[in-house]
Amino acid sequence: MPSEESRITRRDFLRTAGSAMVSALAVGPTLSAWFAGTSVRAQEPPGPAAATPLDPGRKVRVGVVGGGFGAAFQWHLDPNCIVQAVSDLRPDRRAYLQQVYRCDKAYESLEKLVLDPDIDAVAVFTGAPDHARHVVEVLNHGKHCICAVPACMTLEEAQLLKETKERTGLTYMMAETSYYRPECILARQLWEDRLFGEFLYSEVEYYHNLSVGAEREALFFYEGKPTWRYGLPPMLYPTHSTCFHVGVTGERLTKVSCVGWGDDDPVLKDNAYRNPFWNMVSLCTTSGGRICRNNVFWRVNAGGERAQWFGNKATMYMPGSGGQPFIVQPEGQAPMTVCPSYLHLLPEPMRVPSGHGDSHAFLTHEFIAALVEERAPAVDLYEALAMTVPGIVAMESARRDGEQLPIPNFDAA
Amino acid sequence: MTRVVVALIALPALSFVPGTEAVEPPTDMLTVRDGQWTWRREVLPIARQGSASGEGLAVCTRLHGARGAWRCYVEPGIGGTEAGIVVLADEAGSGGLRLGLGAEGLTLRRADGKAVWSDEGMPWYPYQAYLLEVVVEPGRVRVQAFESDGRSLSSQSPWLAMTRAATARPGPLALYTRDAIARFFGWELAEAPLSPIVPDAPNKLRLAAGPGAPWAVVGPGRWTWTGTDHQRLRQRATVERSSAIWRETRGALRSWECRVLVRPGAGGAGMLFQCDDKAEQGLLAWLGGEFGNGTLLLYRLPLDALWGGESGNWHYDTEYVLRAETRLNGEVGEARVQLLQADGQTVIQDSGWVNVGREAATREGHLGFMTWLGTAEFWGFTGDTGPGAVVTTASAVPDLGQGWTTLGDGAWEWADKDAVRLRQTGTPQRALALHNETRGIAGTWRCRYRPDTGSSGGLVFQASLDGREGFAALLTPEGLRLEGLDGRVMWQDRSVRAEPGREFVLTGEVMTDRVAMRCYAADGQTLLSECPAVYVPDTNNRRQGVIGALCRGGRAEFWDWQYTP
Numbered sequence: 008m009p010s011e012e013s014r015i016t017r018r019d020f021l022r023t024a025g026s027a028m029v030s031a032l033a034v035g036p037t038l039s040a041w042f043a044g045t046s047v048r049a050q051e052p053p054g055p056a057a058a059t060p061l062d063p064g065r066k067v068r069v070g071v072v073g074g075g076f077g078a079a080f081q082w083h084l085d086p087n088c089i090v091q092a093v094s095d096l097r098p099d100r101r102a103y104l105q106q107v108y109r110c111d112k113a114y115e116s117l118e119k120l121v122l123d124p125d126i127d128a129v130a131v132f133t134g135a136p137d138h139a140r141h142v143v144e145v146l147n148h149g150k151h152c153i154c155a156v157p158a159c160m161t162l163e164e165a166q167l168l169k170e171t172k173e174r175t176g177l178t179y180m181m182a183e184t185s186y187y188r189p190e191c192i193l194a195r196q197l198w199e200d201r202l203f204g205e206f207l208y209s210e211v212e213y214y215h216n217l218s219v220g221a222e223r224e225a226l227f228f229y230e231g232k233p234t235w236r237y238g239l240p241p242m243l244y245p246t247h248s249t250c251f252h253v254g255v256t257g258e259r260l261t262k263v264s265c266v267g268w269g270d271d272d273p274v275l276k277d278n279a280y281r282n283p284f285w286n287m288v289s290l291c292t293t294s295g296g297r298i299c300r301n302n303v304f305w306r307v308n309a310g311g312e313r314a315q316w317f318g319n320k321a322t323m324y325m326p327g328s329g330g331q332p333f334i335v336q337p338e339g340q341a342p343m344t345v346c347p348s349y350l351h352l353l354p355e356p357m358r359v360p361s362g363h364g365d366s367h368a369f370l371t372h373e374f375i376a377a378l379v380e381e382r383a384p385a386v387d388l389y390e391a392l393a394m395t396v397p398g399i400v401a402m403e404s405a406r407r408d409g410e411q412l413p414i415p416n417f418d419a420a
Numbered sequence: 421m422t423r424v425v426v427a428l429i430a431l432p433a434l435s436f437v438p439g440t441e442a443v444e445p446p447t448d449m450l451t452v453r454d455g456q457w458t459w460r461r462e463v464l465p466i467a468r469q470g471s472a473s474g475e476g477l478a479v480c481t482r483l484h485g486a487r488g489a490w491r492c493y494v495e496p497g498i499g500g501t502e503a504g505i506v507v508l509a510d511e512a513g514s515g516g517l518r519l520g521l522g523a524e525g526l527t528l529r530r531a532d533g534k535a536v537w538s539d540e541g542m543p544w545y546p547y548q549a550y551l552l553e554v555v556v557e558p559g560r561v562r563v564q565a566f567e568s569d570g571r572s573l574s575s576q577s578p579w580l581a582m583t584r585a586a587t588a589r590p591g592p593l594a595l596y597t598r599d600a601i602a603r604f605f606g607w608e609l610a611e612a613p614l615s616p617i618v619p620d621a622p623n624k625l626r627l628a629a630g631p632g633a634p635w636a637v638v639g640p641g642r643w644t645w646t647g648t649d650h651q652r653l654r655q656r657a658t659v660e661r662s663s664a665i666w667r668e669t670r671g672a673l674r675s676w677e678c679r680v681l682v683r684p685g686a687g688g689a690g691m692l693f694q695c696d697d698k699a700e701q702g703l704l705a706w707l708g709g710e711f712g713n714g715t716l717l718l719y720r721l722p723l724d725a726l727w728g729g730e731s732g733n734w735h736y737d738t739e740y741v742l743r744a745e746t747r748l749n750g751e752v753g754e755a756r757v758q759l760l761q762a763d764g765q766t767v768i769q770d771s772g773w774v775n776v777g778r779e780a781a782t783r784e785g786h787l788g789f790m791t792w793l794g795t796a797e798f799w800g801f802t803g804d805t806g807p808g809a810v811v812t813t814a815s816a817v818p819d820l821g822q823g824w825t826t827l828g829d830g831a832w833e834w835a836d837k838d839a840v841r842l843r844q845t846g847t848p849q850r851a852l853a854l855h856n857e858t859r860g861i862a863g864t865w866r867c868r869y870r871p872d873t874g875s876s877g878g879l880v881f882q883a884s885l886d887g888r889e890g891f892a893a894l895l896t897p898e899g900l901r902l903e904g905l906d907g908r909v910m911w912q913d914r915s916v917r918a919e920p921g922r923e924f925v926l927t928g929e930v931m932t933d934r935v936a937m938r939c940y941a942a943d944g945q946t947l948l949s950e951c952p953a954v955y956v957p958d959t960n961n962r963r964q965g966v967i968g969a970l971c972r973g974g975r976a977e978f979w980d981w982q983y984t985p
């Protein structure tokens with residue numbers, strides 16, 4: 008069994024650390040002083056050590072598209088970001104985006120917004136089936152892009168995204184909220200510290216009871232017409248859960264077998280995806296020789312994104328809608344029952360409670376910081392596809408009654 | 421505006437992924453002496469010492485000096501012995517003084533390991549970052565630790581005398597670990613310390629809590645004594661819910677008493693009685709409802725509201741007496757809570773005897789204190805408050821019955837004998853009526869609403885029984901609004917306004933991580949306005965809430981309540 012850390016070579020690390028450092032030093036005196044601690048800060052009033060090393064003079068001008076979920080981020084609070092313009096096809100949502108981000112300029116569509124030469128990067132929060140097309144549109148107009156999950160819906164789109172990103176050399180990040188839930192950050196640290204011992208198995212899941220009640224009406228229909236969520240196959244929305252394995256271990260999911268469950272609900276009879284399933288369970292093997300079980304359910308009396316990670320020396324359980332508490336149980340140690348807060352890693356104005364385990368402010372800042380520091384962001388395209396593609400293949404497996412299928416790899420050559 | 425010039429360099433795909441092999445960091449940043457040091461990134465670049473055994477030592481070669489405030493964020497891993505910073509060391513990081521966090525709390529040691537000063541009780545959690553600081557002046561040093569916000573002081577030493585020679589030799593800052601994995605970032609040498617010496621440093625006033633200690637603290641609060649006489653207890657942190665339970669008290673069917681003062685901004689505070697030391701069972705006399713202008717409530721844990729009075733009865737920065745009693749009335753277990761003025765005589769609010777169940781009334785338990793979203797102080801309590809507190813006056817509490825509770829300064833009544841239409845007849849600042857029996861989380865909530873002149877109001881949905889959490893779909897003379905019960909305006913539309921005498925149907929929708937509202941004409945079909953779904957934190961979904969009505973500034977009627985999950 009390969010060791011947890013064997014997949015990064017010493018050369019990779021040096022290149023990584025080296026380029027981060029080089030670009031860090033290139034940014035300006037603030038960063039180098041902060042990082043290398045060259046001088047006594049005689050002129051400054053007492054205050055906590057700078058939590059962000061970024062040069063405040065460097066601003067990224069973003070355009071935000073999609074006034075539903077897209078209005079729930081902190082672009083206006085990031086010291087290195089300016090919201091240059093917003094867009095939504097719906098005038099009410101366009102106005103709402105302007106209200107939230109205190110922005111005067113609004114465009115009728117993403118297609119118009121990308122023509123604005125004063126925009127450096129675009130935050131795409133449109134419906135999932137449009138993501139690949141919209142991201143390609145943004146990159147082809149020479150702008151960096153952060154996009155809501157999932158990255159894409161088909162293998163062809165995955166290939167197109169990879170080609171476009173590599174051809175343009177621009178930055179892509181997927182706004183996967185699970186990645187910056189505090190439990191996920193902690194799990195990454197425990198993995199890195201080898202606290203799990205031999206890491207054996209992860210159970211990752213996303214439960215969202217969207218097929219019943221008011222939520223069904225609100226999410227499945229807009230102005231009487233079905234939305235993109237109407238009949239959306241659960242496994243085409245896999246990243247909230249796959250992230251808990253891929254985003255913790257850095258591994259790739261390599262093979263998948265998946266089964267689904269559905270009923271006679273009309274939604275499962277006439278949806279655009281020909282999807283017959285409400286709930287799907289997939290079992291994956293990983294590049295590290297481990298097992299990952301991934302559930303995505305739309306009809307269940309449970310809610311939330313969570314995981315449990317099992318090793319022979321420690322296990323970690325995220326809290327759940329069933330009342331399960333947070334706990335890390337390491338061998339021979341007292342259990343850990345308080346999950347750390349990581350808000351201090353953000354610039355002070357961004358240390359605000361935000362959705363999905365306070366992850367929104369992290370995603371906002373990581374994208375901006377990556378652009379300012381000229382480095383790859385967390386959850387860049389390769390990670391995004393490693394979280395998205397296993398679901399696309401899982402859906403195919405479920406259509407073939409659970410046949411185990413290989414998951415193609417879209418990593419950089 | 422400067423355009424960001426982003427170089428088209430494709431960084432290696434693995435540049436950000438977790439887990440790095442042990443590699444020495446670039447030498448101009450850290451010179452590694454011992455241990456397995458790597459750089460990792462979690463938003464910020466962070467130095468990590470990854471060996472769980474032996475010594476780890478890395479020297480920050482470009483940070484050099486003697487006098488000043490040396491500081492660094494230190495995040496100890498689980499189960500290690502100690503991790504921290506070295507100052508006044510030689511160029512190799514040897515010698516000097518070591519300030520570390522670990523199994524023995526916060527400790528300043530000489531190079532030979534001997535402790536110069538320590539705070540064994542400093543609470544810390546693995547994988548949480550703390551900012552450690554050593555302040556060096558000629559002939560003396562002092563140390564302090566802060567929480568991860570870099571501002572909240574956790575512990576502070578007095579000045580500690582050193583030889584002038586020991587504090588005069590310029591040297592680098594070093595990072596160290598002893599049998600511990602740890603992470604470090606944000607190291608710097610500043611001229612001024614982050615805090616001067618303060619008389620009330622948390623370590624001097626810390627409550628003795630923990631296994632086997634006289635007190636148990638539940639939740640994330642910071643409970644401290646306000647003075648070294650340990651008479652007055654204060655919860656200092658703006659945290660969700662926090663309780664301190666005095667294990668040395670014990671009893672049932674008796675009276676309990678304390679003095680309380682709630683600080684501005686806090687959501688509420690109260691006295692636990694006959695509770696267990698996990699604050700899972702027991703009773704609670706609570707100052708809640710409207711922030712700073714609320715009511716006394718009686719709860720049975722886990723947070724089941726049994727009684728609540730009118731708003732406007734407790735205020736910030738005002739001293740009160742809270743008194744509680746339990747008794748058996750035949751087979752019925754009863755409790756009574758009172759809010760009194762600081763004279764301990766004048767009763768402001770009185771619940772009267774409330775059926776709390778035999779088990780809660782007779783269960784032997786402790787005295788304790790609880791805060792919610794802010795700071796409060798408690799004092800004037802003793803372990804042996806006896807039975808027989810005399811209750812003299814009681815203010816009348818209007819009772820709507822039918823499972824309804826009112827909060828705030830409204831005047832509520834039934835508009836009909838069948839108790840179908842609820843009417844608010846006053847000119848309240850904020851009047852709430854909540855229906856304890858219509859409960860739920862996700863779904864559609866609805867009612868009819870008819871405002872009178874000058875009145876703002878509407879449907880309250882998924883509300884907590886103390887009226888602090890939840891949402892309101894409101895019609896005001898200025899427009900339609902979706903508000904949080906904390907007063908936050910989440911959405912508004914000025915095109916639809918409250919009109920005196922006109923009937924509306926209001927609905928609220930709660931979905932997994934968002935809420936929305938609609939306003940219809942009296943036919944319940946004609947949609948006048950709706951808001952786009954507004955995202956709310958997904959923790960919202962853990963709250964079972966109730967339906968209700970909210971009214972401000974004038975008369976209004978409410979009826980036809982519905983909740984559809």
Ligand SMILES: NC(=O)c1ccc[n+]([C@@H]2O[C@H](COP(=O)([O-])OP(=O)(O)OC[C@H]3O[C@@H](n4cnc5c(N)ncnc54)[C@H](O)[C@@H]3O)[C@@H](O)[C@H]2O)c1
Pocket residue numbers: 072073074075076077094095096097100115116117118132133134135137155156157182183184234363
């Ligand atoms: N936890 C999470 O990460 C999380 C949570 C919720 C939603 N999401 C994702 O966020 C995205 C948005 O979700 P939502 O609930 O707001 O969806 P939605 O369908 O309600 O909103 C999408 C918006 O995009 C707008 N839009 C579509 N095409 C456009 C174009 N060409 N130009 C301008 N605007 C355009 C639409 O008008 C619409 O208002 C989805 O991809 C969803 O998967 C992620």
